[in-house]
Amino acid sequence: MRWSQLFIPTLREAPADAQATNHTLLIRGGFIRQLHSGHYSLLPLGLRVHEKVAAIVRREMEAIGAQEFLLPAMHPAEIWKKSGRWQAVGEELFRLVDRKGADNVLGMTHEEVFAEVAKEITSYKALPQIWFQIQWKFRDEPRPKGGLLRVREFAMKDSYSFDVDEAGLDSSFDAHRRAYERIFAALGLPTIAVQASSGAMGGSGSTEFMVPSPAGEDDIALCRECGYASNLERAQAQIAELVDRDLPDLMRFPTPGVRTIAALETVAGGATAVHQIKTMVMVLDGEVTLALLRGDHELELQKLADYTGAADVRPATPDEALKWLGAHPGSLGAVHVEDLRIICDPALRGRRGLTTGANEDDWHFSGVDVARDIAVDDWADLRRVKAAEPCVVCGMPLEVLRCIEAGHIFKLGTKYSSALGAFVLDRNGKQTPLVMGSYGIGIGRNLAAVAEVYHDDKGLVWPLAVAPFDVVITILNLKDAVSRRASETLYQDLLNQGIDVLLDDRGVRAGVKFADAELIGVPYRVTIGPRALAEGEVEITTRSTNETLRCPIGLVVEHLNEIVNKQKR
RNA sequence: CGGGACGUGGCGCAGUUCGGUAGCGCACCUGCUUUGGGAGCAGGGGGUCGCUGGUUCAAAUCCAGUCGUCCCGACCA
Numbered sequence: 001m002r003w004s005q006l007f008i009p010t011l012r013e014a015p016a017d018a019q020a021t022n023h024t025l026l027i028r029g030g031f032i033r034q035l036h037s038g039h040y041s042l043l044p045l046g047l048r049v050h051e052k053v054a055a056i057v058r059r060e061m062e063a064i065g066a067q068e069f070l071l072p073a074m075h076p077a078e079i080w081k082k083s084g085r086w087q088a089v090g091e092e093l094f095r096l097v098d099r100k101g102a103d104n105v106l107g108m109t110h111e112e113v114f115a116e117v118a119k120e121i122t123s124y125k126a127l128p129q130i131w132f133q134i135q136w137k138f139r140d141e142p143r144p145k146g147g148l149l150r151v152r153e154f155a156m157k158d159s160y161s162f163d164v165d166e167a168g169l170d171s172s173f174d175a176h177r178r179a180y181e182r183i184f185a186a187l188g189l190p191t192i193a194v195q196a197s198s199g200a201m202g203g204s205g206s207t208e209f210m211v212p213s214p215a216g217e218d219d220i221a222l223c224r225e226c227g228y229a230s231n232l233e234r235a236q237a238q239i240a241e242l243v244d245r246d247l248p249d250l251m252r253f254p255t256p257g258v259r260t261i262a263a264l265e266t267v268a269g270g271a272t273a274v275h276q277i278k279t280m281v282m283v284l285d286g287e288v289t290l291a292l293l294r295g296d297h298e299l300e301l302q303k304l305a306d307y308t309g310a311a312d313v314r315p316a317t318p319d320e321a322l323k324w325l326g327a328h329p330g331s332l333g334a335v336h337v338e339d340l341r342i343i344c345d346p347a348l349r350g351r352r353g354l355t356t357g358a359n360e361d362d363w364h365f366s367g368v369d370v371a372r373d374i375a376v377d378d379w380a381d382l383r384r385v386k387a388a389e390p391c392v393v394c395g396m397p398l399e400v401l402r403c404i405e406a407g408h409i410f411k412l413g414t415k416y417s418s419a420l421g422a423f424v425l426d427r428n429g430k431q432t433p434l435v436m437g438s439y440g441i442g443i444g445r446n447l448a449a450v451a452e453v454y455h456d457d458k459g460l461v462w463p464l465a466v467a468p469f470d471v472v473i474t475i476l477n478l479k480d481a482v483s484r485r486a487s488e489t490l491y492q493d494l495l496n497q498g499i500d501v502l503l504d505d506r507g508v509r510a511g512v513k514f515a516d517a518e519l520i521g522v523p524y525r526v527t528i529g530p531r532a533l534a535e536g537e538v539e540i541t542t543r544s545t546n547e548t549l550r551c552p553i554g555l556v557v558e559h560l561n562e563i564v565n566k567q568k569r
Numbered sequence: 570c571g572g573g574a575c576g577u578g579g580c581g582c583a584g585u586u587c588g589g590u591a592g593c594g595c596a597c598c599u600g601c602u603u604u605g606g607g608a609g610c611a612g613g614g615g616g617u618c619g620c621u622g623g624u625u626c627a628a629a630u631c632c633a634g635u636c637g638u639c640c641c642g643a644c645c646a
Contacts, residue, residue: 009579011579011580011581011595011596012580012581012595012596012607013580013581013595014580014581015580015581016575016580016581016582016638016639017575017638017639018639019639019640034638036637036638037637037638037639089646090644091644092644092645092646108646109646111646137646139645139646141644141645142570142643142644142645143640143642143643143644143645145639145640150645156646158646217645301643301644313644314570314643314644315643408646438646440646442646474605476604476605477604477605478604479604508607509603509604509605509606509607509608510604510605510606510607511605511606511607511608512606512607512608513605513606513607514605514606514607515606515607516607527605529605530605531605
C-alpha cells in the first residue's frame with residue numbers, strides 16, 4: 001500500500017491521558033484512537049495488527065481441530081438466569097431492556113450460548129467437539145486502563161470443548177494448552193503458565209498464561225528452581241516453624257492508643273507480629289465473617305472468595321465492626337466470639353501465647369491459645385504469598401512477578417451443560433451432561449502485550465508475525481526519477497512475492513519518513529536514495545537491531561523474500 | 570465505591586491567584602527556497618475555553634451543580 005493514500009495519523013506527542021507504553025505508542029503510531037474510557041477505534045494500521053494476531057490464533061485453533069462459529073453478542077437474559085450468572089456476575093455484566101421490556105445481556109463470554117447450540121449433540125459418538133469464535137465481548141469494567149489492556153469491549157477468541165467424560169476433557173484441555181503455547185510463541189510473547197483462580201466462572205484446572213510486564217495487573221509467584229508458578233490469588237509458600245512464647249494464661253491488658261500491628265509490637269506487654277493474630281472483619285454476601293491471619297501475613301481476598309464461594313467480599317466498615325464486635329479496628333479479635341463465622345489461616349493452627357485485640361477499644365489479650373480460646377469454624381489458606389518465601393514444592397525462594405494475563409484456560413465440567421440441558425447418551429445409553437472446557441484469549445490485549453514487550457525509545461518494534469507491514473520502502477527524494485522508478489519496481493516485485501509492503505511515497509523530508517517508519521515499527525526498511533543508488537544499491541535496515549546493510553538492487557527481492565518468509569514459516 | 574489530578578483549535582500546553590471578551594509550540598493550507606534524520610522564510614485557516622445555571626456592566630477566570638478523562642486503591646471472564 002502507498003503511504004500517501006493511507007490514514008496513518010502519527011503524533012509527535014501522545015495525548016496526556018495515555019500512560020501505558022502500549023497506549024502511548026499505539027496512539028502515536030496511528031493504530032488506535034480512544035472513543036471513551038475503555039472503548040477504542042482500530043484505525044487501519046491497528047486493524048492490520050489485530051487481524052494478524054487473530055489469524056495466528058485461528059490457525060492454531062484449527063490445528064487442534066477446532067471449528068469456527070460466530071454467535072450473537074447480545075443474548076436473552078433467560079439463558080443467563082438458567083446458568084445462574086444473571087445473579088452471580090453482578091455489575092460487570094452489561095444488561096439492557098428492549099422495547100418489549102425483556103431483559104437482555106451483552107455477552108462477556110459465551111458458555112450459555114454455546115451450550116444452547118450443543119444441545120443438538122445427542123450422542124457420545126459425535127464427541128469430542130471443540131468450538132470457537134472470535135467475537136466482541138462486553139464487560140462493564142469498574143476501571144478500564146492501560147490502553148488496550150483492560151477495556152469494556154474487545155475481541156476475544158473463546159473456545160469451548162465438549163466431551164463425554166473427564167478423561168476427554170483432560171485431553172481437550174491439554175490440546176488447548178499446547179495450542180496456546182504455540183500461539184504465544186508465534187506472537188513472540190514469553191509466557192508463564194500459572195495456576196489460577198477460576199473466579200466467577202466456576203470450574204477447575206484453571207491455568208493462566210502470563211506475560212511478565214510492569215504494565216500488567218496480576219502478580220504471580222514463580223520458583224525458578226522447580227518451576228512452580230501460581231497466580232498470587234492462590235499461590236502457596238512454606239511457613240517456617242515458630243517457637244511459641246510461654247504465656248499459658250489468657251490475659252487482658254491495656255493498650256491505650258494502639259491501633260496497628262506495628263504499634264502493638266513496641267508497646268509494653270505487646271508481641272512481635274508473628275506472635276499476633278490479625279483479625280479481619282469481612283462481609284461476605286452480607287454476612288459478617290472473621291478472617292484470621294498471623295500478624296505479619298496479608299489477606300488474599302480472592303482466596304477468601306474462592307473458599308467461601310461468596311460473590312461480594314468486602315472489608316467491614318468501622319461502624320459494622322463496632323456493631324458486631326464492640327470495638328473499632330485496631331482492637332478487634334476472635335477470642336470467645338461465638339456468633340460469627342470464623343475462618344482461620346493454617347499458619348495459626350496450634351499456635352499459643354499469641355496476642356490479639358480484646359474487642360474493647362484500647363484493650364488486648366495476650367496468652368491466646370487458638371485451639372482453646374477461638375471457636376474456629378473453618379481452616380482455609382487465606383494468606384497472600386510474599387516474595388522470597390520458600391517455594392511450597394521445593395523450598396527455594398519464590399519470585400513475585402507483575403504480569404499481563406494473556407490467556408486463560410479452564411475446565412468447566414458440567415455446570416453449564418447441566419443448567420442449560422445439554423445432554424448426550426453415553427455408550428451405555430445413559431443420559432449424561434456434556435463435560436465442558438472453556439478457553440479464552442483477548443486479541444486486543446495480546447496486541448497490547450506485544451507492544452509492551454517490543455518497543456524502544458523510537459517506537460514500536462513489531463515481530464514480523466504481527467507487524468502491520470513486513471517492509472517499508474522509504475524513497476528519500478521523490479523528485480529523482482531514478483529513485484521513483486526503482487521504488488515502484490521494487491514495490492511491485494515485493495508485492496508479487498506476497499510480502500506486505502508499504503511504499504512511503506509521501507512528499508515529506510527524509511527525517512520524517514525515518515521517524516515515522518520507526519514509530520510504527522515496520523521490521524524492515526528499504527531506503528532508496530541517490531547515494532547508494534548511484535552504485536546500483538539500496539540499504540536494508542532491520543528495525544529491531546538498527547543494522548543497515550547495502551544490497552545490490554537486483555538482489556533485494558530475493559534477500560527480503562528469504563528473511564521474511566523464513567521467519568513466517 | 571474511596572483518594573488524587575485534570576477538561577482551553579487535531580495534539581501538547583500557557584492564561585484562572587488580582588474578571589475586561591483567547592495565546593504559544595506542533596500539525597494544517599498557499600508561495601518561494603531547501604531535500605539522507607521530525608527544514609527555513611513569508612502569508613493564512615481553525616477554538617468562545619466540557620456542559621448547565623448563578624453572581625456581575627462584563628466570566629476561560631468567581632460560585633453551585635453536572636458530565637467526562639486519567640492515576641492509585643477497591644473490584645475484576
